[in-house]
Amino acid sequence: MQNMLQNNGKQLKSKADVSGIENLIRATLKKHKSPFMMIRRCVLEKQYLRFRKCLPEVTPYFAIKSNPHPLIVKTFIRLGASFDVASAWEMMNVLRLGATPDRIIFANTIKSVEDIITARKRRVKMMTFDNEPELYKISEHYPGAHVVLRIKVENQGSVVELSLKFGADADSAIHLIRKAKSLGLNPVGLSFHVGSQSKNVENYLQALEISAGIFKESKDSGIPLRIMDIGGGFPIQHFDNEIGINFERMASQIRKQIKMLFDRKVKFIAEPGRFLVGPAGILVTQVIGRTFRNNKNYYYLNDGIYADFSGMVFDHCKYEFKTLRRGHKFLSALAGPTCDSFDTLSMNAEIPELYVDDVVYVKNIGAYSSASAVANFNGFPPAKVILI
Ligand SMILES: Cc1ncc(COP(=O)(O)O)c(C=O)c1O
DSSP states (O other): OHHHHHHHHHHHHHHHHHHHHHHHHHHHHHHSOSSEEEEOHHHHHHHHHHHHHHSTTEEEEEEGGGOOOHHHHHHHHHHTOEEEESSHHHHHHHHHTTOOGGGEEEOOSSOOHHHHHHHHHTTOOEEEEOSHHHHHHHHHHSTTOEEEEEBOOOOTTEEEOOTTTOOBOGGGHHHHHHHHHHTTOEEEEEEOOOOEEEOOHHHHHHHHHHHHHHHHHHHHTTOOOOEEEOOSOOOOOOSTTOOSOOHHHHHHHHHHHHHHHSOTTOEEEEOOSHHHHGGGEEEEEEEEEEEEETTEEEEEESSOTTTTTTHHHHSOOOOOEEESOOSOOEEEEEEOSSSOTTOEEEEEEEEOOOOTTOEEEESSOOSSSGGGOOTTGGGOOOOEEEEO
């Protein structure tokens, strides 16, 4: 009985949530032309506070590659976040918006000379590396920089694999840390990335164990490290009924591991992207054409794979397509507006029958979507980002 009440309560709440979101979409459509990406400020705040609450000893450096929109960056500056940047362009972006250099990590293990010089000029001291040639480059153009060694760790079960291209073997860590020191750099810590949308907490636990071993070895060889960067990868729910994602539980296991393996003086940081901005985004598109082919209804939307659904390619992401119509659902195809068959979004979306101008929207699409959209391919502009 108790359960039934709870379930009913949940259902009522989720129905209220749905109608709240749909009313918001209707209201916004009166003011803005679609496609648009609504970013809900209250959700950015909620996710940031959730991260802080669940991992209080870990300082979040928002990975702005997930969505560099200035209003999002400003929101995180106001909340007191730090930033992970991948290039001088991103660095200048967050600095211009008011972040201070001491709150930035240049977290790309391969940096151009020009970008290293920009970091020096802008006093962004902390940067990652994972190989010796990079150390020579940094030491020449930014002597004394604070370098963080990124190690390769398991990415098992993560949707986006990041260890293929980055990370030094743990076996070579001490050699690289010593090398950094001998070149006049300041080796301050370690970092890893377990892969994006990592539902598997074991990746973090194992990576922390390996890192703790390197911390000890480095201390024993006279180079104590003080920063442990646990990267990004924290997963979000993309579908309403998706199971197996529980950030709170994951964070509590990570905390336990940190407490068990590391000295209290070690400073922990992380580079969450998707977790902070993904749930805040709702993409609103409209049907611009429809036809019946291959035995199903095809609906052509005014946004597609080259623009705000680019995450289907680059982020390996799948989305839940929703409409404002109710009624019997049919297996239908959804496609973007460009003259390319590749621009097909789904061959089996379960949706009611739609007409031209009807809305198709997707929740939890704030990360790796507009960030990787191509401007004006075939003349179709990406969605306007609206912070609400
Ligand atoms: C170095 C680095 N840090 C952080 C992130 C953000 O990861 P996520 O969005 O999974 O939190 C990425 C994503 O590619 C990355 O490459």
